[in-house]
Amino acid sequence: MPRPVIAVVYDFGSVAPADIVDRLEPLGDVVLAVCRSAHTEQLAPLLRDLAAVVQVDGDQAADLDEAATLLRAHRPAAVLTYSERRLAVTAELAARLGLPYHDAATVRLLTDKYEQRRRLRERGVDPVRTALLRTPRDWAPALGAVGLPAVLKPARGEGSRNTHLVRDAATGSALAERLLAGPGGEGALVLEEYLAGVDRAPFGDHVSVESAVVEGRVTHWAVTGKFPLAPPFREVGHYWPAPLAADDQAAVADLAGRAVRALGVRTGVTHTEVKLTADGPRLIEVNGRLGGFQAGLGRLAGGLDPVALAAGLALGGPAPTTWVPQDRVVYARAVPTPADGGLLTRVHGVADALALPGLDGYETRVRPGTLLEPGVASGELAVLWGSAATHAAMVDVLDRALNALTYTFARTHADPGERSLRAHELGARRPSDPLARRKAPR
Numbered sequence: 394m395p396r397p398v399i400a401v402v403y404d405f406g407s408v409a410p411a412d413i414v415d416r417l418e419p420l421g422d423v424v425l426a427v428c429r430s431a432h433t434e435q436l437a438p439l440l441r442d443l444a445a446v447v448q449v450d451g452d453q454a455a456d457l458d459e460a461a462t463l464l465r466a467h468r469p470a471a472v473l474t475y476s477e478r479r480l481a482v483t484a485e486l487a488a489r490l491g492l493p494y495h496d497a498a499t500v501r502l503l504t505d506k507y508e509q510r511r512r513l514r515e516r517g518v519d520p521v522r523t524a525l526l527r528t529p530r531d532w533a534p535a536l537g538a539v540g541l542p543a544v545l546k547p548a549r550g551e552g553s554r555n556t557h558l559v560r561d562a563a564t565g566s567a568l569a570e571r572l573l574a575g576p577g578g579e580g581a582l583v584l585e586e587y588l589a590g591v592d593r594a595p596f597g598d599h600v601s602v603e604s605a606v607v608e609g610r611v612t613h614w615a616v617t618g619k620f621p622l623a624p625p626f627r628e629v630g631h632y633w634p635a636p637l638a639a640d641d642q643a644a645v646a647d648l649a650g651r652a653v654r655a656l657g658v659r660t661g662v663t664h665t666e667v668k669l670t671a672d673g674p675r676l677i678e679v680n681g682r683l684g685g686f687q688a689g690l691g692r693l694a695g696g697l698d699p700v701a702l703a704a705g706l707a708l709g710g711p712a713p714t715t716w717v718p719q720d721r722v723v724y725a726r727a728v729p730t731p732a733d734g735g736l737l738t739r740v741h742g743v744a745d746a747l748a749l750p751g752l753d754g755y756e757t758r759v760r761p762g763t764l765l766e767p768g769v770a771s772g773e774l775a776v777l778w779g780s781a782a783t784h785a786a787m788v789d790v791l792d793r794a795l796n797a798l799t800y801t802f803a804r805t806h807a808d809p810g811e812r813s814l815r816a817h818e819l820g821a822r823r824p825s826d827p828l829a830r831r832k833a834p835r
Contacts, residue, residue: 397421397470399704400490402449402483403440405432406476407685408700413475414443416688416700420708424467426460426486428479452482461489471707473661475683475700477551480504493707495681499657503681507548507583509656516655519648519676522586529570535584536562544626545569548581553626554770555579558587588668588675593636595788597621599677600635601684602649602665605702605712606658611650612712614697616642617684618784623729623819628771631686632724633694633717636784645674652679662703686725686776693723693753693780722781726791727773728798728816730759734767735802735812737774742797746777749797751790754778774800774819792817 399417403410403425414423424445427433433440440446445467449460464472464486472492474483480500487494495503502509510523524535525548536543545568546556555572559565565584572579590598597619605612618635622628637645649665656679664684666677687699694717702713743755758773759765765772777794781787798816 397708398424398467399707400424400426400447400464400467400469400472400486400492401704402426402428402472402474402476402479402486403433404428404430404474404476404479406474406479407683408475408688410436410440410443412688412700416698417704420701420704421470424464424469426464426472428476428482449482449486452485457482457485457489461486464490471704471709473703473707475703477504477680477682480681493660493709495658495661499659500681502656503658503679504549506546506550506585506678507581509679510583510585513652513655513676516651518651518655521588521675524584526569526573526582526584527580529566529573532566532569536565539584539586541565542587543584544587545572545582545584547572547579548583550579552771553628554768556626556769558625559584588670588677590668591671593669594621596636596784598670599666599668600637600645601631602646602667603684603687603699604649604653604663604665605706606653606660606663607706607712609654609659610712611653611658611663613646613649614699614702614713614715615687615717616645617687617690620726624732625769627729627732627769628685628727629729630724630726630776631684631690632722632726632784632787633690634719634722641669641674645669648674648676649679652676661706662699689725689776689778690717690723693778694718722784722787724777724779724781724787724791726777726779726795727758727771728775728777728795728800729819730765730772730774731802731814731819732767732769734765736764736804737761737800738803738811739799739801739813740775741799741801745797746794749790749793751781751786752777752779752794 399421401413417423426447426449428449447463450456472487484495484497484500502512507525513519522539524538526535543559545559599619601617603615616635618632620630645667653663662683664680668675668677683703691699738761756776758775795816799813801813
């Protein structure tokens with residue numbers, strides 16, 4: 394019997410291209426539908442070496458028709474993507490190829506943050522107050538509808554790009570005008586109610602639920618724990634399992650399941666982010682693809698492979714029957730890039746960190762000599778991978794590792810002197826948010 398062909402629409406996303414090909418090899422042959430971008434242009438030689446490549450030159454109908462014709466020659470049995478920014482392209486290709494995937498209406502709900510909030514509110518899942526801003530003139534009515542404090546972010550985006558906590562009206566108005574201005578500005582912004590999390594230090598006040606959907610039936614296979622965010626909303630790492638009591642875990646999973654069903658997801662994997670508030674779990678957002686760092690956590694944990702699971706579902710396979718391991722902790726701890734940017738020149742302490750028991754790997758994400766632009770989007774200088782017997786043991790080894798690592802940044806226009814920062818100064822430790830209510834989670 395010929396092996397099935399799996400078409401993976403590729404661009405920057407939650408899984409590296411070599412991991413995609415390697416992890417899907419037991420399931421079938423991979424053809425990469427490569428979307429044209431700066432990221433894929435840089436990786437073009439590697440992508441062609443890894444698998445057969447079909448170029449997707451754009452998202453217009455003619456581009457998609459041509460790509461679908463080229464893909465059809467490979468006779469794919471499934472199509473999927475691990476890239477948030479390519480959900481819509483994947484849906485269009487799936488429709489042309491007659492393969493299961495999110496339909497266009499569902500993709501809009503998964504990628505448009507305002508439409509997603511509106512659907513969840515209409516279906517009684519979560520009543521978070523939101524407003525849409527298309528011009529700076531929309532600020533005043535949006536503020537009246539939502540109130541302060543609030544979160545201002547792009548209606549479409551990823552990785553916390555241009556996401557800000559707004560505490561006063563004047564700052565919010567100026568931010569909205571700046572983000573919407575000019576040809577390179579955001580097309581639309583969402584102002585939404587700020588969800589205050591409970592203080593769970595040294596852990597984060599939010600989690601994510603990883604789910605598989607088969608013909609509309611939702612099965613959860615992990616609740617992922619998070620570390621405290623670096624300001625304003627920058628992710629710095631993930632671990633399995635989340636340190637939740639059984640009833641808290643059940644409440645979080647129930648909320649995620651209701652959200653996924655309300656958005657009309659029929660097949661595939663979802664990654665639902667949930668805030669742990671004094672009034673119980675509240676939705677942050679639902680994503681229609683595999684979450685970041687899930688591939689690496691799966692490799693550390695063994696057993697269930699999230700990358701292969703996503704492809705297996707696209708091939709018509711069953712939902713998982715087991716959760717990720719609950720008897721130990723596996724983690725991915727990022728060293729975040731500095732929000733004010735800078736030229737990275739030196740890194741010290743890697744050998745000392747790797748000598749710590751339980752720390753299995755140090756992955757460089759930014760090499761010395763790289764100029765980092767300022768910004769509030771999530772980004773990593775490096776990632777620490779490891780495992781521990783307990784959550785307390787994980788916290789202990791990471792505290793020691795983050796104290797051992799030092800990053801030096803050279804002179805820039807904004808910063809007239811060289812500076813050296815320990816990893817824990819790059820967002821690894823943050824005082825509890827003063828807006829958070831100090832009450833035990835439900």
